[in-house]
Amino acid sequence: GEDVEQSLFLSVREGDSSVINCTYTDSSSTYLYWYKQEPGAGLQLLTYIFSNMDMKQDQRLTVLLNKKDKHLSLRIADTQTGDSAIYFCAPGGDTGRRALTFGSGTRLQVQP
Amino acid sequence: GAVVSQHPSWVICKSGTSVKIECRSLDFQATTMFWYRQFPKQSLMLMATSNEGSKATYEQGVEKDKFLINHASLTLSTLTVTSAHPEDSSFYICSARTGEGAETQYFGPGTRLLVL
Numbered sequence: 605g606e607d608v609e610q611s612l613f614l615s616v617r618e619g620d621s622s623v624i625n626c627t628y629t630d631s632s633s634t635y636l637y638w639y640k641q642e643p644g645a646g647l648q649l650l651t652y653i654f655s656n657m658d659m660k661q662d663q664r665l666t667v668l669l670n671k672k673d674k675h676l677s678l679r680i681a682d683t684q685t686g687d688s689a690i691y692f693c694a695p696g697g698d699t700g701r702r703a704l705t706f707g708s709g710t711r712l713q714v715q716p
Numbered sequence: 717g718a719v720v721s722q723h724p725s726w727v728i729c730k731s732g733t734s735v736k737i738e739c740r741s742l743d744f745q746a747t748t749m750f751w752y753r754q755f756p757k758q759s760l761m762l763m764a765t766s767n768e769g770s771k772a773t774y775e776q777g778v779e780k781d782k783f784l785i786n787h788a789s790l791t792l793s794t795l796t797v798t799s800a801h802p803e804d805s806s807f808y809i810c811s812a813r814t815g816e817g818a819e820t821q822y823f824g825p826g827t828r829l830l831v832l
Contacts, residue, residue, distance in 0.1 A: 644828070645825065645826070646809055646823050646824055646825040646826045647760075647809065647823040649823075692759065692760070703750045703752075703762045703765060703811075704750075704811075704821065705762070706760045707759060708759045709758075709759050711757075
């Protein structure tokens with residue numbers, strides 16, 4: 605099955621950029637997602653990238669995909685205290701029957 | 717976007733009782749729903765895939781007699797934790813897919829279960 609790895613913790617200062625990394629094993633993933641989870645809450649889809657793309661930018665978010673190395677990253681520009689949360693990467697297929705496999709999650713702490 | 721609700725949002729029960737959690741797709745039909753479990757400070761682990769009108773497919777290590785899943789309609793799947801014990805205390809999250817493609821999986825807000 606799919607194996608997804610993330611670093612567990614990242615601390616940055618407000619206004620700095622945050623980079624959260626993820627590695628995965630299943631090269632057949634069609635879409636690769638980033639989700640945000642705030643304390644006690646469900647998952648919020650932040651962004652995703654299609655597997656034939658190298659980069660996707662969405663306002664403060666930039667996703668980079670290195671398909672050869674099976675490495676995905678999420679960069680948050682101008683990080684704010686409201687960005688403090690757990691971020692999960694989740695490679696997935698495009699068929700309705702496949703569930704997502706989640707990484708361990710990276711806890712982002714933004715210092716004021 | 718599509719909305720998925722869960723009920724209840726939290727529940728406290730005594731050991732040995734059964735608890736039913738509902739997952740509803742509010743504005744779309746979902747032939748497939750997924751149930752995940754999340755322990756504190758850990759990732760989401762897939763428990764089972766729920767298909768409308770058929771038996772659920774359970775992941776390895778998940779007891780199907782312990783976690784009963786019923787997907788009776790295209791908008792409702794239920795997870796029943798039977799004879800709950802303290803080790804069943806967890807955050808249970810469902811998701812539903814609207815179809816094929818990228819932005820088609822939507823997550824419920826989760827149900828926090830505490831078994832005393």
